Amino acid sequence: MGQPRKSRKKYNTPPHPWNAERIKNENKLMTKYGLKNKKEIWKADTLVRRYSREARYLLGFSADQMQEEKLELLGHLARTGVLPEGAALEDILDLNVEDILRRRLQTIVYKKGLARTPKEARMFVVHGHITLNGKKINSPSYVVLKGQEDEIGFYRSSPVAKQIEEYNKNKDDKANTEE
Numbered sequence: 001m002g003q004p005r006k007s008r009k010k011y012n013t014p015p016h017p018w019n020a021e022r023i024k025n026e027n028k029l030m031t032k033y034g035l036k037n038k039k040e041i042w043k044a045d046t047l048v049r050r051y052s053r054e055a056r057y058l059l060g061f062s063a064d065q066m067q068e069e070k071l072e073l074l075g076h077l078a079r080t081g082v083l084p085e086g087a088a089l090e091d092i093l094d095l096n097v098e099d100i101l102r103r104r105l106q107t108i109v110y111k112k113g114l115a116r117t118p119k120e121a122r123m124f125v126v127h128g129h130i131t132l133n134g135k136k137i138n139s140p141s142y143v144v145l146k147g148q149e150d151e152i153g154f155y156r157s158s159p160v161a162k163q164i165e166e167y168n169k170n171k172d173d174k175a176n177t178e179e
Contacts, residue, residue, distance in 0.1 A: 029097065054092075073089075105142040109124060130153070130155065
């Protein structure tokens with residue numbers, strides 16, 4: 001059963017620790033998404049494998065048995081924004097790690113322009129400058145649902161909000177003068 005105070009490991013490590021190509025790919029992902037360590041990549045990879053395993057399992061059933069479970073799995077992936085609405089079960093098999101990493105709070109804060117870099121976005125989330133629907137969330141790995149993207153913003157008393165607004169304004173002014 002395991003120790004109740006210790007949670008179970010949520011990732012699987014790579015089968016071979018010193019594969020040069022895998023290490024290069026992981027390093028690119030770490031810089032692109034501003035991740036703290038490779039464990040975060042391995043967690044996303046484990047999620048992708050779990051979704052693929054579930055899809056292969058459902059493809060082996062007859063049509064009437066798998067219909068309800070198929071709709072549950074596709075609905076979950078559509079709500080989280082990993083797959084588009086109306087995706088097929090076979091589309092789950094094409095998922096990769098980046099599809100999961102794109103839905104993290106840290107990445108969406110950066111993509112919305114609330115931070116200059118992915119690392120800065122991580123820092124803002126951890127330090128409590130970012131809210132989701134008015135509530136502070138200090139976990140950069142929080143998976144943002146598709147309907148929650150517009151509710152992300154700065155905490156009302158955050159001193160960082162003014163700095164980023166000025167930065168974005170100056171950036172837009174420079175882009176307009178160059179045109």
